Amino acid sequence: MDNRELWTALGMDLEKHDDFLAPIPEVYTNLFLNRPNRPKAMGYFDMVVGDVHGIRVHELYAMKEAGAKVFSTFCVYVPEEIVVATGSASIGLCAGAQYTVSSGEKVLPRNLCPLIKSTMGFKLDRICPYFQISDWVIGETTCDGKKKAWEILNEHIPTYVMELPQKKEAKDARLWEEEVREFASFIERETKVDLTAENLAQGIQTINNKRQALQRLANLRKHNPAPIQGLDVLLINQLSFFDDPVRFTAQVNALCDELDERVKAEIGVAPADAPRILVTGTPQPLPAWKLHALIEQAGAVVVGEETCTGERYYKDVTESAENVSDMLANIAKRPLKVNCACFTPNQGRMEDITRMAETLKADAVIDFTLQFCQPYGVESYFVGKEMEKKKIPFLRLESDFSEEDQGQLLTRIEALIEMIRA
């Protein structure tokens, strides 16, 4: 079956899909392939993007033919270990394109985060094969916009919602553990596979390996000159939600081996005096590359992401345990160490940002908020205050997935760089 047959089988709108994909090769070539001095191991990730709606979708289709299910997620809190343990697939959703925002606005308020509108639009337009192949969407309650949008999305695809608490007290941890246990039963019911100590341990191991490979990659970015562009790492972080976890882990480790050599040879992708930027804030789902592209185009290098398409996804691993019940308890513990702005209070996030800025030797922090993302937009106040206290140059940027404000964003980024270099 070729791609078009596959897409037809998935009920996609082929005409619209062609229109959506048409500009991507040129954008990708300009942003990624034409850049000098990229690590060779990026070739794998380029290949995955080159056929982003093909290779992996075929695999998922084959998995489904063999009786597995596909669960799509939207957030780093959803425990993919449990899904993977049953032999089913957990994948991230299409979410970062302006193209589908206007369709999303048919059912959602215009004054809503572009990520939610884009996601909704992908489903309504039927141009995301990952959506089309999914049996279920797994939502969570990380913000009011998403929480309510799931109800609308549920009219188009079955949507299961996990309730994430908003504080991190003992009773909140109990609620979340209960949610995780219920989710486990739901997955067992849907996949008709029982969770056992063996398969769950395997699921935890697979996902831990993936997170550890990403940690290894993140850790390599503390070197100066930077061995890899931030844009390349962002891409990998984005693909970590889509790709087959075992193969992906091997490829990230292969890249890290190459970067180890670069570090030893002091080979960098940017001069040693290039300003080093830590990006914090809201996620940048595939194909939202604008911010990193602009920062690096301006002569700086992004050395870390305190975002969900970054550190928040992989900073902690799940501890091992002897039996299914203890494993589920540990699976529930890991996400509560992640400091999303949906929690109150959220001082831990300030500590994460400060620690990352120090370890990565960042010259400045850019706090990026997607328009109308209230939790991160509001919390930006504390990030700014903390950076002022730590005397770390700080820039707050707000944007969406459109291209029109690139000039304005670039002016601010360039001014920040001039500030650092002065």
Next chain:
Amino acid sequence: MRQAGLDLGSVNTKLVVLNNGERIYSRVIPSRFDSVQAGITLLKTYVEEHGEKPDKLVVTGYGRVNFPEGRVITEITCQSRGCHAYFPDNAHILDLGGQDAKVIKKNAEGRVVQFIMNDKCAAGTGRFLDVILKGLDLTTEELDLAAEAKPMPINSMCTVFAESEVITLLAKGIPKPEVIAGLFKSTAKRLANFVESVGHPDDLIFTGGGAHYGLLVHFLEQELKAKIIIPSEPELTAALGAASLA
């Protein structure tokens, strides 16, 4: 040595030339949606009048990336440097340009330590005031009366909504001077909040074309409870800074 600074703004394009640090030339012309062409014209006029090109050129402002020559520096750094030349002791700058409103905090050496700019929206920029004032067909007399009038609150800060709000108020029979006063007062309030998000200044340097609106300055002073300092040619400070950085 002759150093030139060219500020390619969205509304006006400005050129300042320094000779051994002394200003020998300055000129402002409208950008007319092509600031790059306006900049080329300005430089050509300068060369025609002075017989030679400046030795060094820095370009800044919104059109800077497309300008064919000169070193590029952002308007934020240039503004800070230009203001520092006039007012070395004042730390806060509010620049109200056509497209952008910015607040810049500088240190004792004139370097930028913090800045913020408006979002991609005309609310609270020079464009916002221009759009509404143009639609009102104001006479000089009405503007003078506005200085004495009781400001009628204008709450919408979206340019288009504010315009309809103004139209609604006029249709209700509210006198034009009261509406104008309200427009300036609400803009001043917004700008004051913008400034204070970077810290409260005792003295604020106010630059950009927006500083020419006397009533706005008056209300801003009231809102901020701070002294407002305006350079003699507030729209030229970024070009001056650019020239001094050349």
